[in-house]
Structures are given as C-alpha cells and as structure tokens.
Amino acid sequence: MVDLPRHIRGRPNPSGRMYFSFEKGRGTPAAWPPVPLPFDSQSDEFWRRCRQSQALHAERDGEVWAWFWLGAGGRLHALPQPRGEGGPTAFWAAVDQAEERDRTADGEARRTFDALITLYMAHPAYTNLADLTKRDYDRHLRAIRRDWGDVPVSDLTAVSAQAAIDLRADTPAVARYFRSVLSKLLAFGVPRGFCATNVARTTEKVEHEVEPHVPWTDWAFEAFFEHARPGLHLPVYSALYTGQRSIDVIPMVRPAKGANAVELIARKTGAAVYVPIHSEYREILERTHIDHTALHLREDGEPWTLAAYRTAWQRDFTSVNAKGQPTSASPAKKAAMARLREGGFVFHGLRKNAVNMLLEAGNTEAEVSAIVEMSEQMVRHYSRDVNKRRLAVNGMRKLEEAWIETRKNLFGDGSARH
Known part of the structure; x- marks a missing residue:
C-alpha cells in the first residue's frame, strides 16, 4: 500500500470502502477538526488535495474554528468551513481559488513568466490576434509557462533562451516560431517592469528555408x-x-x-x-x-x-x-x-x-x-518568378526596338562586305 502523506488518515466503512480525511494533531488537545477528502484515492485529484492540505491553517476562537490556506509567500487566505454550506466541495473549491490568487499575487510580486503570460493574454496585444494566430501562440506560451512559469522574467539569460530554442532545432519552423513568441512576450514585459532587456533578440536567428509552393501548370x-x-x-x-x-x-x-x-x-x-x-x-x-x-x-x-x-x-x-x-x-x-x-x-x-x-x-x-x-x-x-519573366520580356522588347542600331554596332552596316 502506498504511504499516505502526513496527517492524512483512511478509514473503512462497514462495506469496506475507504474514506479519507486530513486530521492534524489527531489525539492531542490541539487537534484540528477533520477535513474530509471525498476523492478517489486512485485519482490525481486526491493526491493534489493531499498536497494542498499540507498548507492548511486553522485557528480556534472558543468553540469556533477559522480556516485559512497558507501561501508560499506567507499570506493567509480565508476559507469557508470544511463542513459548512456547500460542504467539502465548496471548501476545496475555495482552496483552489486561494492557491490561484496566491500564485498570481506571488508571481506579480516576483515578476514571473506566469504573471507576465497572464497579463499578456488579457491585453489587446494578444486578444486582438486572429484565432488561428492565437492557437499557434498558445502552444508556445504553454511551453514557456510549463518550463519557466515560476521563474522571474529578469532571471532569464540569453544562454537559457538559446538552449530552449536549440531543443527545437530538429524542427526549424517550430524553433523559429518559439523564438518569435518568446521575443514578443519579453518585448511586452520590458516596459511593464518584468525585465530590463529582451534577451531573445540576442539569440541566433533560426535558419529556415521555406519551401516555395509550386504554382500549378x-x-x-x-x-x-x-x-x-x-x-x-x-x-x-x-x-x-x-x-x-x-x-x-x-x-x-x-x-x-x-x-x-x-x-x-x-x-x-x-x-x-x-x-x-x-x-x-x-x-x-x-x-x-x-x-x-x-x-x-x-x-x-x-x-x-x-x-x-x-x-x-x-x-x-x-x-x-x-x-x-x-x-x-x-x-x-x-x-x-x-x-x-x-x-x-x-x-x-x-x-x-x-x-x-x-x-x-x-x-x-x-x-x-x-x-x-x-x-x-x-x-x-x-512574385519573384513573375518579375523575372517580366524583366526578361521587357529586356528582349527593348533589344528588338534597338536592334537596327545594335546590329550595326555588332556587325557593321554591311557596306564593306563586297
């Protein structure tokens, strides 16, 4: 059996089904009221709730308990009662909201990529893009958020940016687009205080020769x-x-x-x-x-x-x-x-x-x-091919128009042939 995280306890009911709860200080005078974990222990959500439960904080005032979620930066976010109106479902939804608020606030304070992407995607610089362009941008924004979401934007170096571009070198079109999106994101962040310079501009341009489409014959x-x-x-x-x-x-x-x-x-x-x-x-x-x-x-x-x-x-x-x-x-x-x-x-x-x-x-x-x-x-x-043909036609037309004089210069006027 997999070991449960700290303070997580499981109990079987008469039918053998397991019920889990978070019980800090169980069996001591300082014990907290149990917080139900009504989730399938085989699901990812169960283990996410177990992780979140480690950041729960409770304070007692007489017979009343106040519940909070403790953010990474030490902020306390108020929560409803675990067994209050809406029950555990409302409680854990509030935990999600608190975690998101804390992540956003912390990201804004530390000027992270996560916060920059959130700000960018709410700005007309992004919202005014065509839907297909947004779809292409989203793919790379998700990758940037996944790899650097918690990293302050100012910590990104040209070396790290180049390494990320090089990881995509097997598909030059993807590498070129990734570099472009990263550069636009950093350019958006410079005047908003996220970074002093756009380090993506100092990375190598991706050499990518686009195959020209062949016009039909x-x-x-x-x-x-x-x-x-x-x-x-x-x-x-x-x-x-x-x-x-x-x-x-x-x-x-x-x-x-x-x-x-x-x-x-x-x-x-x-x-x-x-x-x-x-x-x-x-x-x-x-x-x-x-x-x-x-x-x-x-x-x-x-x-x-x-x-x-x-x-x-x-x-x-x-x-x-x-x-x-x-x-x-x-x-x-x-x-x-x-x-x-x-x-x-x-x-x-x-x-x-x-x-x-x-x-x-x-x-x-x-x-x-x-x-x-x-x-x-x-x-x-x-139009390069069209322009070449047009130049060739114009060139030959001019030669035809000047042919009499040109022929004389090349071959003479013919008076000395006999």
Whole structure:
C-alpha cells in the first residue's frame, strides 16, 4: 500500500470502502477538526488535495474554528468551513481559488513568466490576434509557462533562451516560431517592469528555408480535373479565382445571385476580404448552382468540412484510404496523381497561381494584396518568378526596338562586305 502523506488518515466503512480525511494533531488537545477528502484515492485529484492540505491553517476562537490556506509567500487566505454550506466541495473549491490568487499575487510580486503570460493574454496585444494566430501562440506560451512559469522574467539569460530554442532545432519552423513568441512576450514585459532587456533578440536567428509552393501548370490542371473525384473540383476553381487559403475557401458561402464579389472574413488575419467575381468564375458558379447556402458540397450534396476535404484530397492523391489500404483507383488515375505529387502540386499552390495571374495582368502589389489578403511583402516574395519573366520580356522588347542600331554596332552596316 502506498504511504499516505502526513496527517492524512483512511478509514473503512462497514462495506469496506475507504474514506479519507486530513486530521492534524489527531489525539492531542490541539487537534484540528477533520477535513474530509471525498476523492478517489486512485485519482490525481486526491493526491493534489493531499498536497494542498499540507498548507492548511486553522485557528480556534472558543468553540469556533477559522480556516485559512497558507501561501508560499506567507499570506493567509480565508476559507469557508470544511463542513459548512456547500460542504467539502465548496471548501476545496475555495482552496483552489486561494492557491490561484496566491500564485498570481506571488508571481506579480516576483515578476514571473506566469504573471507576465497572464497579463499578456488579457491585453489587446494578444486578444486582438486572429484565432488561428492565437492557437499557434498558445502552444508556445504553454511551453514557456510549463518550463519557466515560476521563474522571474529578469532571471532569464540569453544562454537559457538559446538552449530552449536549440531543443527545437530538429524542427526549424517550430524553433523559429518559439523564438518569435518568446521575443514578443519579453518585448511586452520590458516596459511593464518584468525585465530590463529582451534577451531573445540576442539569440541566433533560426535558419529556415521555406519551401516555395509550386504554382500549378496547365498539365497539372488537366490531370487533376480528368482524374480527381468531382467533389474536389469546385474548391480548386474557387482558390484559383479568389486566391484565398483553404481554411477560407472550403467553408465559403455561395454568393447571392447577381452578387459582384465574394465577401468573407479571413480566418488567419481576421480581416474583411472583398474579391470581385471574375467572369469565368461567375460562369462556373452558375453552372454548378445548387440551392444550398454552402458553396462547396460533396457528391452527396452535404457541405465539405475542411478536415473532410483534406482527407478526401489526401486519399485521391495517394490512392490510399484512411486505414492505409490501397483504393480501387484505376492505374491511369494512380499514375496521374503520382505525377502531381512528385511535381509538388498542393492546394496552397493555387494561391500562388492567383498572385501570378494578377501580377501578370499588370496589377500593383497593393492591388494583389487587397484581393488575396496577403501582405505586400509576401506578394513580392511570391512574385519573384513573375518579375523575372517580366524583366526578361521587357529586356528582349527593348533589344528588338534597338536592334537596327545594335546590329550595326555588332556587325557593321554591311557596306564593306563586297
């Protein structure tokens, strides 16, 4: 049998079931009234309550007992009676609240990471982030709280920060994001007195070469539309003509008849997006019209969810079902999809197609940014190949225009040939 913590006693009832309580000073004149522990001794909660009970404090005034929870910094937090209104459940809930208050107060006094994260997550610097960005931040904030929650922020050194980043070096994208979140958190803490400097800025930047998404080629589109299941088709057209991310494309609402644009709120940025409907896209929408509020439907007429669409996409491209078994796809389909996989054609590449088409049509980076909800800096990143082609075309055009004089300079005017 596992030894019970100090002052914890167990008693069996007539049926053999064990009941536990915290009984300090049992059998002495200074004995405290027993505090029930009505929890399964096999549960984590039971052992958490055992730990908390060691910080209980009771004082007697005549026949009345006053109960407190003693915090790490020596603060006493008043508690209700263990057998009073609400019973043990209310008592232990009050202990949890006291522990949280003490932890927060102690953290604020010592300027810990725990207190900084709590303050940051209540501030518009965090609350105004898009939901998807919050989700990514939360993963790293939880790790920081887990590893350094009780540590004063000012105690963190560049060496310790670098060590935490290096622990994630096997996945450079994760290491880079962790460094970024840590840096933002420390930058938030500097003017609020948690630390004097942002030590994350002095750590090494994580070298992470992002694989560029490949824009789809003519043959890739032909292979996809010939062999992919029909239910996957319309979202591809929507991505191509709107330039939006899959998280925004798949749940699109069908535009009202006669609408001039697709309007939505980008899930990544939280920004309102207004994409005028291209004439060919309008024709596609009219030909695929079904009386349903959702735009993208499965073959059975039910709306796609993002998870289901991605699963179906993966199954079609790999010819392997969710159980890892080969599908009954024809040899021609398997070959076509294998070629698409090897070519690196993914759904997000359609976004690059959209950017390229807009740029090649002469749109400015600001105009493209407004349509596809992408920063102008990222548009420039996506447009490098387009700009190279544009420079090459302009260069050759200028050579053609100056060819007569250029030819004379190279070969002479031909008068000396005979």
